[in-house]
Amino acid sequence: MHASLDIALAAEIRAQATACGFDLCRFAKARRATHADAYLEWVAEGQHGDMAWMERNQDRRCDPREVLPGCATVICLGLNYFPGESPGHDDYRIARYAWNDDYHDGIGERLKKLDAYLQTLGGTQRYYVDTGPVLERDFATDAGLGWNGKSTVQIHRQFGTWLFLAEILTTLAIPADEPFGDHCGKCTRCLDACPTQAIVSPHRVDARRCISYLTIENKESIPLEFRRAIGHRIYGCDDCLTACPWNRFAQMSNEIQFHAREEIFRHSLRDFLNFDDETFRRVFAKSPIKRIKRHRFLRNVCVALGNTGTPDDLPALQRAAQDEDPLIAEHALWAVGEIEERHKTSEA
Numbered sequence: 001m002h003a004s005l006d007i008a009l010a011a012e013i014r015a016q017a018t019a020c021g022f023d024l025c026r027f028a029k030a031r032r033a034t035h036a037d038a039y040l041e042w043v044a045e046g047q048h049g050d051m052a053w054m055e056r057n058q059d060r061r062c063d064p065r066e067v068l069p070g071c072a073t074v075i076c077l078g079l080n081y082f083p084g085e086s087p088g089h090d091d092y093r094i095a096r097y098a099w100n101d102d103y104h105d106g107i108g109e110r111l112k113k114l115d116a117y118l119q120t121l122g123g124t125q126r127y128y129v130d131t132g133p134v135l136e137r138d139f140a141t142d143a144g145l146g147w148n149g150k151s152t153v154q155i156h157r158q159f160g161t162w163l164f165l166a167e168i169l170t171t172l173a174i175p176a177d178e179p180f181g182d183h184c185g186k187c188t189r190c191l192d193a194c195p196t197q198a199i200v201s202p203h204r205v206d207a208r209r210c211i212s213y214l215t216i217e218n219k220e221s222i223p224l225e226f227r228r229a230i231g232h233r234i235y236g237c238d239d240c241l242t243a244c245p246w247n248r249f250a251q252m253s254n255e256i257q258f259h260a261r262e263e264i265f266r267h268s269l270r271d272f273l274n275f276d277d278e279t280f281r282r283v284f285a286k287s288p289i290k291r292i293k294r295h296r297f298l299r300n301v302c303v304a305l306g307n308t309g310t311p312d313d314l315p316a317l318q319r320a321a322q323d324e325d326p327l328i329a330e331h332a333l334w335a336v337g338e339i340e341e342r343h344k345t346s347e348a
């Protein structure tokens with residue numbers, strides 16, 4: 001194809017991506033991921049913890065051409081989800097991406113629309129948001145959709161860290177964009193801010209130490225060594241994001257769907273202990289929090305209560321310590337012990 005036609009095609013696809021509701025659209029050449037070896041090492045060292053799906057399909061994850069034969073371009077898309085500051089009290093913290101609806105649903109719809117358009121151009125596509133076998137941040141970095149911060153979070157000069165990523169693998173050959181370059185400089189704020197020292201070196205997170213992993217992906221008991229550091233975070237963690245100076249440019253997302261849902265912030269930690277399955281499913285309908293189910297959510301609530309609770313919380317926790325779910329019972333018992341110990345120390 002003639003070069004100017006290529007450029008016109010790229011501009012047209014970008015315009016369609018904007019029309020579908022994406023804030024950013026850049027192009028990377030489909031090839032073996034630049035930092036594929038970093039991923040292979042990460043898995044070989046067991047830093048993915050129990051996320052067994054990160055071990056599978058390694059060839060596919062390292063190279064989009066293994067996912068889509070004939071793949072020529074990775075279309076990298078970004079969506080600003082910044083919902084602003086916490087709408088209510090600070091009794092508990094929830095990672096910003098979970099302040100409202102699950103992004104997988106809304107973004108999936110947009111990708112479908114863009115795919116339909118690309119089909120009219122003769123392209124064959126696969127599209128993903130989060131759950132596909134794609135090293136999303138590596139291709140975003142190649143495409144100049146921001147850069148990969150030392151926290152491993154993808155940062156954009158206009159939106160800071162508050163970006164969801166998605167991509168479309170396509171057989172269409174679209175001219176690749178230039179990388180933006182690394183703009184972290186000498187800063188180490190994210191490494192210093194991490195409560196569990198999970199950013200073990202620049203661009204490397206040991207998921208087993210990360211509060212996002214411990215409170216969301218981890219299905220088991222939370223290891224004792226991390227419980228106090230979790231503080232009052234009950235779902236995910238944003239500390240390496242909020243620490244990032246590039247967020248001074250962050251702007252509220254245009255999507256109301258990502259703004260804080262009041263219902264999620266209306267409760268006290270202790271209230272959550274009274275949630276039965278039905279209440280849990282109603283309050284967290286469409287929210288990503290629903291994904292961890294009541295028992296893992298209450299596990300997290302017990303840890304937060306253990307760290308911040310007072311003797312007034314003891315009766316509710318003692319009841320939870322009798323819960324038929326052993327995960328809840330064990331964490332509630334731990335919380336009782338922590339509050340009693342703090343109380344004894346403060347009385348002495």
Ligand code: B12
Binds near residue numbers: 097210238241
């Ligand atoms: C597994 C996973 C996790 C795990 C592991 C995180 C991790 N750092 O690996 C856990 C559960 C801990 C997690 C946490 C979070 N996650 Co997550 N997660 C993923 C997932 C599914 C795979 C990531 C992966 O492949 N990890 C393996 C490692 C090796 O890859 P990587 O961290 O992406 O690292 C790449 C780059 O760092 C680069 N690289 C490596 N070394 C170097 C060196 C240099 C110099 C450069 C330039 C690049 C570079 O190459 C690596 C391999 O490609 C992606 C979606 C996807 N399919 O990519 C979402 C994703 C990364 N998560 C996301 C989010 C929002 C989060 C949280 C912010 C949620 C929260 N608030 O609680 C935290 C952030 C924690 C953090 N510091 O990363 C977003 C991030 C968006 C963004 N702007 O970066 C993604 C992209 C989902 C999405 N589609 O939007 N996550």
Ligand code: SF4
Binds near residue numbers: 195211238240
């Ligand atoms: S999300 Fe929290 S625990 Fe995980 S690396 Fe960032 S600051 Fe550390």
Ligand code: SF4
Binds near residue numbers: 152
């Ligand atoms: S806090 Fe500093 S080092 Fe970390 S990602 Fe942001 S700019 Fe880079």
